[in-house]
Amino acid sequence: xxxxGLTDWMFNLExxxxxLGLENxxxxxxRIGNPHLDFKSVHVTGTNGKGSVCAFVAEILxxxxxxxxxxxxxxxxxxxxxxxxxxKMIPEADVIRLGTELRKSTEDMAAEDKxxxxxxxxxxxxxxxxxxxxxxxxxxxxxxxxxGRLDATNVLLPxxxxxxxIGLEHTNYLGNTIADIAREKAGIIKLGVGVVTCERKPEAxxxxxxxCGKKGAPLKKIGxxxxxxxxxxxxxxxxxxxxxxxxxxxxxxxxxxxYQAENAAAAVAIIEELSNRGVQVREEHIREGVLSxxxxxxxxxxxxxxxxxxxxxxxxDGVRTTVDVLGRLGVTPLTFxxxxxxxxxxxxxxxxxxxxxxMIMSTQAKYKRALPAQKLAEVVRSCYxxxxxxxxxxxxxxDIARSETLGKGICVIGSxxxxxxxxxxxxxxxx
Numbered sequence: 001x002x003x004x005g006l007t008d009w010m011f012n013l014e015x016x017x018x019x020l021g022l023e024n025x026x027x028x029x030x031r032i033g034n035p036h037l038d039f040k041s042v043h044v045t046g047t048n049g050k051g052s053v054c055a056f057v058a059e060i061l062x063x064x065x066x067x068x069x070x071x072x073x074x075x076x077x078x079x080x081x082x083x084x085x086x087x088k089m090i091p092e093a094d095v096i097r098l099g100t101e102l103r104k105s106t107e108d109m110a111a112e113d114k115x116x117x118x119x120x121x122x123x124x125x126x127x128x129x130x131x132x133x134x135x136x137x138x139x140x141x142x143x144x145x146x147x148g149r150l151d152a153t154n155v156l157l158p159x160x161x162x163x164x165x166i167g168l169e170h171t172n173y174l175g176n177t178i179a180d181i182a183r184e185k186a187g188i189i190k191l192g193v194g195v196v197t198c199e200r201k202p203e204a205x206x207x208x209x210x211x212c213g214k215k216g217a218p219l220k221k222i223g224x225x226x227x228x229x230x231x232x233x234x235x236x237x238x239x240x241x242x243x244x245x246x247x248x249x250x251x252x253x254x255x256x257x258x259y260q261a262e263n264a265a266a267a268v269a270i271i272e273e274l275s276n277r278g279v280q281v282r283e284e285h286i287r288e289g290v291l292s293x294x295x296x297x298x299x300x301x302x303x304x305x306x307x308x309x310x311x312x313x314x315x316x317d318g319v320r321t322t323v324d325v326l327g328r329l330g331v332t333p334l335t336f337x338x339x340x341x342x343x344x345x346x347x348x349x350x351x352x353x354x355x356x357x358x359m360i361m362s363t364q365a366k367y368k369r370a371l372p373a374q375k376l377a378e379v380v381r382s383c384y385x386x387x388x389x390x391x392x393x394x395x396x397x398x399d400i401a402r403s404e405t406l407g408k409g410i411c412v413i414g415s416x417x418x419x420x421x422x423x424x425x426x427x428x429x430x431x
Contacts, residue, residue: 003092006099007079013120020150020173024109025122029155031105032126035133039069041156042270045144045185046164048318049198049263052255052295053164056267058141060289062086064281069132069140071153073121076297076312076420083128085135090128098127121145125152139279147174149187160273161188161217162266163197165259166204167317168345182207191215194273198222198266220244226269228261235301235329240265245272248283253290256299257325264290297419299325302426306402307331307409310423312416314341316348319413323356326411333358333407337397338380339418342371346379349414358407359387363397365417394421 001009029036042057044050051072058070068086075081080089106123109116118126125145132140139159144151147170148163166182174184182204189195189211197208200223212219220226226244233256240261242248253264267290271281299322302308309326313319326332336353338360340346353360362377364370377390387406391397401410412422 025152035129038133041140041158043158044162045148047167049164052263059293063285063289066138069137071128072143147184186211196269309411312419319352332356335359337412338414340414361389367417
């Protein structure tokens with residue numbers, strides 16, 4: 001089977017939906033040799049910022065000379081983005097080889113009992129862990145797919161756990177309040193394992209602190225045990241001082257926004273916690289890692305003249321943060337090319353965009369869960385009185401936005417799937 005055929009089979013597993021619980025993942029991993037026991041790990045959950053934190057930690061450790069596996073989701077353009085070692089995507093040949101090998105175990109489980117049918121994420125988690133084991137990774141930085149307590153990645157026995165900012169998401173699975181969702185996120189906390197969080201909401205912190213107390217897990221909180229100071233934001237990046245177990249002045253990241261300073265600070269706090277577990281990292285490698293980290297599709301400046309930004313924020317909290325950053329950078333108002341998934345808080349996303357909008361263009365990604373552009377436009381019309389357009393084809397919508405831009409530039413926002421389509425269609429705009 002070739003790469004396209006194997007990945008088509010994998011993506012077809014998405015028809016089995018989302019299945020929270022560790023029983024099938026545990027059995028699957030046992031059948032393939034428990035590869036997750038072969039490496040040390042850092043486990044990161046949260047609503048917003050968890051991918052960036054993972055990227056920062058992985059890059060810092062790589063600069064120190066470790067062989068680092070990075071497991072994140074979703075991908076933007078190529079499935080292989082999810083599974084990297086030292087910044088390089090898993091080769092197609094290894095996806096074919098491992099995917100074909102692990103497919104047999106998957107089909108054997110389903111044949112024994114239909115309740116043992118693996119989902120797409122369960123299968124890819126096993127594939128990733130098997131690859132990291134084969135590559136003899138020194139450390140794996142793994143991002144939770146959804147929630148935490150029942151996520152397939154929660155089979156890991158990490159050196160450090162981390163919880164980034166928490167917002168309302170996947171409420172049909174995780175609960176309807178911040179405290180409910182924090183409880184699911186805190187499910188990754190292990191007995192005696194250090195925890196780092198950049199969450200500040202009292203209702204979420206109360207849950208995290210309570211869980212840490214019950215499990216004897218030392219907790220490092222932003223604003224108490226580490227923090228950022230003197231944050232400077234420009235269209236080219238963010239500079240800040242870190243104050244934690246050590247003080248590091250004028251750290252710089254190419255990622256935009258004060259929240260990325262907090263994400264980077266959480267990563268440094270994780271590195272400091274790893275030092276308590278015997279992983280020593282020099283200051284120069286922290287600085288190099290923070291500076292060299294890239295996280296595509298998140299407040300990603302593709303062009304400065306004209307200004308074109310791709311941002312995968314897909315919940316109201318994330319979009320509000322993006323809009324705040326854009327305002328502080330002085331680049332608003334903008335023409336927003338907006339597309340959402342049908343299971344998101346669409347009205348909340350639209351309302352978050354409005355303060356920075358000179359025009360909103362409703363469109364949709366070529367993805368089965370994409371909200372139809374016309375339905376999105378109905379929401380836009382119900383709460384926005386400014387210029388607006390409806391163009392179902394993203395490619396056409398983007399072309400029109402470029403030729404009819406109102407404001408200081410264009411921002412594609414609302415869905416990582418939409419940003420993935422934008423990156424596939426317009427990669428040459430990258431500056």
